[in-house]
C-alpha cells in the first residue's frame with residue numbers, strides 16, 4: 001500500500017508516524033508514505049498557495065492550481081482525467097473535508113483494497129471547489145466537527161487502513177475482534193491484576209474455557225452495542241443465539257455495563 005499526502009504542513013506527520021504501527025509497517029516495507037508540500041508546486045516566485053474568496057467573506061481559500069500541478073506530478077494527468085471521465089477509480093484521490101462522507105471501518109476496508117491512496121489536506125477555509133471537479137474521487141470527513149486542517153483526518157485514515165494491510169498486525173484475530181470490524185463494539189477487556197481496588201475481573205475470563213470466553217465476549221459485544229450504538233445492530237448480521245442473547249439483555253444489564261463484583265465480597 002502506498003500513501004501520498006498533499007499538505008502545506010508535511011512536518012505534522014513526522015511525530016505521529018515516527019513511532020506507532022504505521023512506522024513499523026513502513027520499516028517492514030508493507031506500506032509507503034510519501035509526503036508532498038503543496039507549496040513546492042505553486043507557480044511564481046512567492047509560491048502562493050491561498051487567496052481571498054471570490055464573493056467576499058473572511059479567511060483564505062487554497063488555490064486550485066498548486067494542488068492540480070502536484071496531483072499531475074504525483075499521480076499523472078492522464079490517469080486523473082480518465083478516472084473523472086469513466087468513474088472507474090484506480091487510485092482514489094481523497095479530499096478531506098467536513099462536507100464529505102463520514103469515515104468508517106467499512107470505508108477503511110474498501111480503501112485498503114487499492115494499491116495506492118492519495119490525500120489532499122485542506123487548510124484555512126478549505127480548497128477551491130474546482131479541484132473536486134477536476135481530480136477528487138472521494139470526499140471524506142472524519143466526523144461532524146471542524147478541524148483546522150485535513151492532516152489529522154488523513155493520519156487517522158492512514159492508520160486505520162494500515163492496520164488492515166495483511167501482515168501489519170501480527171495477530172489477525174485482533175483485527176477481526178476490533179470494535180466495528182464485525183459491526184459490533186468490542187467486549188470489555190482486562191489484564192492483571194485479577195482484583196484491583198476491590199474490582200474483580202469477570203470470572204469467566206479466568207476459567208480457561210475458550211468456548212465460554214468466546215460466548216461471553218460475543219454477548220458483551222452485543223449488549224454493549226445495543227446500549228451504546230443500537231444503530232449498528234440494524235445492519236449487523238445476527239445469529240439466532242445472538243438474538244436470544246439480546247432478548248435476555250434486560251436481565252444482563254449490569255454485565256452489559258461492565259459492572260463486575262468482587263467474588264470475595266460474596267463469600
Ligand code: SAH
Nearest residue numbers: 096097122126141142146147148149150153
Ligand atoms: N470552511 C470549511 C472548513 C475548513 S476547515 C467548511 O466549513 O467546510 C480547514 C480544512 O480542514 C478543510 O479544508 C479540511 O481539509 C479539514 N477538515 C476540517 N474538518 C474536517 C473533518 N471533519 N474531516 C476532514 N477534514 C476536515
